[in-house]
Amino acid sequence: MPNVGGHRVLMRANDGIHMSMAGYLRLSSPVAARDRRWVSRAILTATVFMLVFNAVSPLNWSRQQPPRWVPETARALSETWTRQVSVFGVDMPRQGAREIWDAARDARFIGQDPKTGGGSTPAKAQTTPSALAPSRTEVR
CATH class of the missing domain: 1.20.5 (Single alpha-helices involved in coiled-coils or other helix-helix interfaces)
Incomplete structure (x- = not known):
């Protein structure tokens, strides 16, 4: 005042x-x-x-959900967005970090047997266009 x-x-x-x-x-x-x-x-x-840099996360989320309208729509949008963003190579740091993680997870000491069991994550993540192809699930 x-x-x-x-x-x-x-x-x-x-x-x-x-x-x-x-x-x-x-x-x-x-x-x-x-x-x-x-x-x-x-x-x-x-x-x-x-x-931009983590575009695949909504796609992974939608693949883990039961087939309903929201996850299927999110999957379709995420597939398109991931393809468009990957053209510019912005997914390369994520792929590089994933390759480093896979190499560290698969590393063994000298004389140690190769890895036999599966871990908590898949050995190779599929990021090819065929992996982004629509799945053939029926929505009821």
């Missing part, structure tokens, strides 16, 4: 020590607006980053 000289001063409660709610809202509203803008930009940036 401006004083006699036109300068802004804190709006105090009647006890002279604590700020009133109106004063608090007046001081915090520009900060809250700036924080909302910052968080909105951070969420938008993360969403775009994940859509």
Whole structure:
């Protein structure tokens, strides 16, 4: 609230020590607006980053769901999006990280028998266009 000289001063409660709610809202509203803008930009940036560099995750999710309208629609959209994004090679870092993980998982000490059992993840992830082909499941 401006004083006699036109300068802004804190709006105090009647006890002279604590700020009133109106004063608090007046001081915090520009900060809250700036924080909302910052968080909105951070969420938008993360969403775009994940859509480009982790495009296969919605596809994997949709393949694990029972055949219904939402998973089938998500699968169709994800297959198209994954094909379009892979043209630019943005899936290469993910594939490289996957190959490093597979090599580390399959590594053995000298004299150790080769791996015989299956792990928690498949040995080779199929990222070829044939792996992205639509499945022949009936939606009822």
